[in-house]
Amino acid sequence: MSKTNSLWTARMGGMALLAAVLALAPLGFANAYYYDVAVGALFNAIICVGLNLLIGYGGQISLGHGAFFALGAYGSAIATSRWGVPSVAAMAASAVLVGLMAFVMARPILRLKGHYLAMATLGIGMIIYIVLKTEAQWTGGPDGMGVDPLSVAGLTLATDRQWYWLSAVLLLLAVWLSLNLVQSPVGRALRAGHGAEIGAQVVGVDTSHYKVLMFVVSAVFASVVGSLFAHKNGFITPDIAGFHRSIELVTMVVLGGMASIFGAVIGAFILTVLPQMLTAFDDYEAMIFGAIMMGTMIFLPKGLLPSLILLIRKRMGGRS
Amino acid sequence: MSLLAVDGLSKEFGGVHAVQDLSFTVEAGTIHSIIGPNGAGKTTLFNLITGIYTPSAGRIVLDGTDIAGKSPSQLARLGMSRTFQNLQIFFNMSAVENVMVGAHLHVDRRFWPSLLRLPSMVRGDRACRDECLRLLDFVGLGHYAEAEAAAMPYGGLKRLEIARALAAKPKLLLLDEPAAGLNATESREIDAVIKKVAGQGVTVVLVEHDMKMVMGISDHILALDYGRKLAEGTPAQVRANADVIAAYLGAHA
Numbered sequence: 001m002s003k004t005n006s007l008w009t010a011r012m013g014g015m016a017l018l019a020a021v022l023a024l025a026p027l028g029f030a031n032a033y034y035y036d037v038a039v040g041a042l043f044n045a046i047i048c049v050g051l052n053l054l055i056g057y058g059g060q061i062s063l064g065h066g067a068f069f070a071l072g073a074y075g076s077a078i079a080t081s082r083w084g085v086p087s088v089a090a091m092a093a094s095a096v097l098v099g100l101m102a103f104v105m106a107r108p109i110l111r112l113k114g115h116y117l118a119m120a121t122l123g124i125g126m127i128i129y130i131v132l133k134t135e136a137q138w139t140g141g142p143d144g145m146g147v148d149p150l151s152v153a154g155l156t157l158a159t160d161r162q163w164y165w166l167s168a169v170l171l172l173l174a175v176w177l178s179l180n181l182v183q184s185p186v187g188r189a190l191r192a193g194h195g196a197e198i199g200a201q202v203v204g205v206d207t208s209h210y211k212v213l214m215f216v217v218s219a220v221f222a223s224v225v226g227s228l229f230a231h232k233n234g235f236i237t238p239d240i241a242g243f244h245r246s247i248e249l250v251t252m253v254v255l256g257g258m259a260s261i262f263g264a265v266i267g268a269f270i271l272t273v274l275p276q277m278l279t280a281f282d283d284y285e286a287m288i289f290g291a292i293m294m295g296t297m298i299f300l301p302k303g304l305l306p307s308l309i310l311l312i313r314k315r316m317g318g319r320s
Numbered sequence: 321m322s323l324l325a326v327d328g329l330s331k332e333f334g335g336v337h338a339v340q341d342l343s344f345t346v347e348a349g350t351i352h353s354i355i356g357p358n359g360a361g362k363t364t365l366f367n368l369i370t371g372i373y374t375p376s377a378g379r380i381v382l383d384g385t386d387i388a389g390k391s392p393s394q395l396a397r398l399g400m401s402r403t404f405q406n407l408q409i410f411f412n413m414s415a416v417e418n419v420m421v422g423a424h425l426h427v428d429r430r431f432w433p434s435l436l437r438l439p440s441m442v443r444g445d446r447a448c449r450d451e452c453l454r455l456l457d458f459v460g461l462g463h464y465a466e467a468e469a470a471a472m473p474y475g476g477l478k479r480l481e482i483a484r485a486l487a488a489k490p491k492l493l494l495l496d497e498p499a500a501g502l503n504a505t506e507s508r509e510i511d512a513v514i515k516k517v518a519g520q521g522v523t524v525v526l527v528e529h530d531m532k533m534v535m536g537i538s539d540h541i542l543a544l545d546y547g548r549k550l551a552e553g554t555p556a557q558v559r560a561n562a563d564v565i566a567a568y569l570g571a572h573a
């Protein structure tokens with residue numbers, strides 16, 4: 001009973017804290033640029049919350065999620081501007097399509113392990129990048145294509161401030177859904193497959209089913225954010241499918257803390273905001289992300305948030 | 321009809337005959353022990369029965385169904401469950417969560433209700449948790465319920481595997497050296513647990529080096545050596561068998 005309560009507190013406490021931070025942050029925003037950066041951070045956070053289900057809880061690596069993001073972006077862009085589909089419907093249709101694609105790819109890919117899995121997902125990302133670049137009659141090729149603004153039920157999102165509140169609500173929704181999943185029989189089966197695959201199988205867990213499921217779920221998260229990004233930016237190029245984008249996302253998850261939903265959020269915030277503050281990042285961005293990833297794996301293998309929680313627990317345990 | 325029938329079973333690892341032309345049956349509702357020196361092929365036999373290895377030759381029939389080509393998770397659906405000599409614990413979870421995974425096939429595990437945390441899902445999960453807490457009590461781990469598995473001692477982990485296997489509500493339970501690494505008192509506790517489980521109608525196949533346990537609780541014993549059947553029968557018959565004494569008991573007692 002006490003554990004049920006403490007679980008509830010961790011869930012709701014974390015959600016409430018995140019909601020409070022998101023609600024109060026704009027007090028410190030001096031101009032539209034701050035909102036713009038914050039929306040970028042929220043977008044990344046939503047993708048990372050989904051990606052963490054696959055990487056942190058499922059123990060599978062993916063270096064291809066930048067491509068699912070791009071597919072969502074192009075799906076929305078093509079459907080709205082070429083066919084006049086309403087933007088929300090286009091976003092949903094793109095998400096379903098990306099989910100189906102991820103499902104078809106997942107079985108053969110997830111049978112691979114370690115480096116091979118990383119290479120295969122990397123390869124998929126590159127193929128999608130090349131397709132977006134060459135299918136110019138659909139995508140505008142390397143020059144990119146324009147995208148109409150997002151309109152929901154007749155309301156058009158015009159300002160960065162409106163985008164901020166929409167993304168903040170969506171992040172809270174993403175966190176809530178992920179918390180639900182992780183603490184459900186589905187999430188336990190997923191984590192069990194990561195913890196001891198044979199041990200899970202002999203009690204009836206079809207471990208590959210859960211890996212595939214999370215590959216699809218995380219791809220859908222990335223696709224939805226891709227759609228939002230396309231509308232917000234108003235213009236997209238195939239570079240958004242570039243592989244450094246996928247690496248960025250994985251680095252955010254690893255830094256924040258694998259198998260920690262709030263950790264993924266923190267990792268995304270830090271690694272979106274930091275490059276904006278350090279101009280030196282411009283030239284060395286890929287290198288610095290690489291260094292952060294290596295540094296985290298060596299010095300903080302659990303990631304920021306889980307290490308912090310462990311530290312606090314130790315301090316408190318030491319006193320009582 | 322027997323619950324489990326093994327017929328002409330062989331498994332070869334690049335020239336090593338881990339199991340050779342082995343045939344035996346296990347009757348429902350009994351405790352059936354398998355003994356033999358290190359490397360006799362006991363764990364390999366378990367891996368064949370639970371679908372982790374594919375036989376080089378022979379057949380395994382569970383409750384009338386040939387299990388050829390079935391995966392471990394499919395076999396779990398047919399009522400098979402097991403523990404491991406080299407632990408297969410979910411070290412990324414708490415003790416009670418480990419056991420709850422054992423109940424996987426008996427809970428509502430649909431995606432959408434899980435994602436949306438529907439009330440029916442929450443209720444089902446709470447009931448499952450309560451039942452798993454009872455199972456932890458049953459194997460003597462009640463006080464570890466909320467502990468992280470990674471922080472538990474070895475003896476606790478062995479019992480955690482038993483609780484997890486029981487949560488799957490098996491017809492056939494295979495235990496691979498449940499008492500290894502436990503002290504005498506703990507071993508007697510495992511004795512009692514196994515007897516109670518068998519008393520509830522679960523058929524138990526036990527691999528164990530602790531002769532006191534084996535002789536005390538088995539209805540039937542199969543002795544292996546170099547992957548072959550050495551002897552078979554009641555504890556009294558096997559204990560009196562000259563080959564067994566020479567190959568196995570002689571080396572220990």
Ligand SMILES: Nc1ncnc2c1ncn2[C@@H]1O[C@H](COP(=O)(O)OP(=O)(O)OP(=O)(O)O)[C@@H](O)[C@H]1O
Pocket residue numbers: 333336337338356357358359360361362363364365405
């Ligand atoms: N995966 C494997 N690959 C190669 N050889 C194996 C494999 N598994 C088992 N063996 C070999 O098969 C033989 C039987 O091993 P097994 O583990 O089944 O014995 P056991 O009776 O369980 O022994 P113990 O009492 O030590 O647990 C041994 O010679 C072992 O080295």
Ligand SMILES: [Mg+2]
Pocket residue numbers: 362363364405
């Ligand atoms: Mg063995």
